[in-house]
Amino acid sequence: MEVKRASVLGFCFGVRRAVEYAEKALEDYSGKKVYSLGPLIHNEIVLQNLKNKGLEILSEDELEKVEAKSVVIIRAHGVSPDVTKALEDKDCVIINATCPRVNANQITVQKASSKGKTIILTGDSNHGEVKGVAGYAQGKFILLENEADALSLPEDDGEAILLSQTTFSPVQFEKISQIVGQKYKNLKINNTICPATKERQDSLIDLCSRVDGVLVIGGKNSANTIRLFQTAQKNCPHAAHIQSAEEIPADFFAFERVGITAGASTPDVIIEQVEKALTK
Numbered sequence: 001m002e003v004k005r006a007s008v009l010g011f012c013f014g015v016r017r018a019v020e021y022a023e024k025a026l027e028d029y030s031g032k033k034v035y036s037l038g039p040l041i042h043n044e045i046v047l048q049n050l051k052n053k054g055l056e057i058l059s060e061d062e063l064e065k066v067e068a069k070s071v072v073i074i075r076a077h078g079v080s081p082d083v084t085k086a087l088e089d090k091d092c093v094i095i096n097a098t099c100p101r102v103n104a105n106q107i108t109v110q111k112a113s114s115k116g117k118t119i120i121l122t123g124d125s126n127h128g129e130v131k132g133v134a135g136y137a138q139g140k141f142i143l144l145e146n147e148a149d150a151l152s153l154p155e156d157d158g159e160a161i162l163l164s165q166t167t168f169s170p171v172q173f174e175k176i177s178q179i180v181g182q183k184y185k186n187l188k189i190n191n192t193i194c195p196a197t198k199e200r201q202d203s204l205i206d207l208c209s210r211v212d213g214v215l216v217i218g219g220k221n222s223a224n225t226i227r228l229f230q231t232a233q234k235n236c237p238h239a240a241h242i243q244s245a246e247e248i249p250a251d252f253f254a255f256e257r258v259g260i261t262a263g264a265s266t267p268d269v270i271i272e273q274v275e276k277a278l279t280k
């Protein structure tokens with residue numbers, strides 16, 4: 001059997017960096033409490049490994065459980081300034097693993113809203129990144145989750161800036177920008193969608209045409225992995241979403257060419273294990 005990898009797969013830059021920061025913090029501060037606010041990564045295997053090394057995962061609503069003078073890792077999604085302030089008040093060591101792309105959005109929002117501009121963000125209201133970025137808005141802030149939200153906006157002459165959660169759908173963003181552009185006369189559109197998702201999608205589509213089946217490796221609750229799986233289902237006669245080598249469906253071992261891709265939170269070691277299991 002021939003195993004072909006998608007040309008871009010697995011960890012994105014921001015997630016890789018967050019996991020590296022966590023591993024280093026667990027070593028540097030061994031003996032101290034080390035927390036992350038929210039799961040650092042949407043991958044159970046990596047999370048369990050970090051938990052085994054001592055990482056305690058709390059949600060952002062559990063700030064009161066953070067012990068004073070402990071170590072807290074801010075994940076790639078970032079947090080709002082209120083959260084940072086609460087941690088500083090507790091004298092915590094803050095390891096900031098906010099992805100630079102998310103941080104750029106936080107800075108844009110802070111600067112634009114300090115000049116009195118309206119901030120319009122496309123994204124999912126429950127997403128940690130959106131809550132964090134929203135926290136940087138000092139004045140008028142509007143969250144648009146879909147086109148219907150955009151259509152319900154009243155017309156406005158004021159200055160506004162439209163930007164996006166880094167993992168938002170590019171197609172949706174395009175549609176929403178057009179609607180908002182008709183309502184706001186002084187609108188600056190900043191497409192801040194991270195190319196990591198598109199790169200993985202594009203290379204998967206290319207891969208699908210060259211193999212008999214595609215294995216999409218990643219957490220069952222990882223949104224970008226689920227989207228990759230949906231693309232694989234559309235573009236390849238056989239597709240399966242697996243979390244580890246043990247879950248490879250039996251029929252894949254009979255194929256001549258198997259393609260592999262992986263979500264942005266899937267570690268290299270799991271990709272290698274799947275590859276090995278197919279070829280042994």
Ligand code: F3S
Nearest residue numbers: 012014099101166194
């Ligand atoms: Fe950052 Fe893009 Fe990953 S915004 S966390 S590199 S998906």
